[in-house]
Amino acid sequence: MQFLPRRTESYPDWLDTDGIKIYTISAHGDDVDQAPYLSRLAEVKQARNKPWGITPAFAIFHDGASARYLVLAWWGNDNELFTSVSVQTPDGWVEDPERYSFCLWDLEVIWHERNSFVRHCYCPTPDIEAYRQSRLDSA
16 A cells, blocks of 8 residues: 545535535545535534534545545534544444544645634634635645
8 A cells, every 4th residue: 555645625615504614535536426425414413412503613525445434523622623433334324433533635634624723713813714714725
């Protein structure tokens, strides 16, 4: 195995209904169909019962080499990043932190999001809308 860059995309209008930023990562270079991820994202959010409309957060819809991965990450407790990782298996979506986590390709997005959070939210004048518009440049 060797590291090869993957196609990563996100655009300012890629937000879910609560303003969560959406990124896609494709192992195969194809467009990522967001529909299967959006329904799972809604389930994961509902299970967390957070005020999503005012919570800085992002999701990664990752078409991996062998499975679909959904990473939902949100900021809380001033400066902590919480994460949920779901994987679509033949039996449906599974969230099991003992088996699945985000991967090295997701880290590029996470690093950008860390910097965006510091710049726009973890500052004297927080601006969640500026945070939501800040994106990793698509590759």
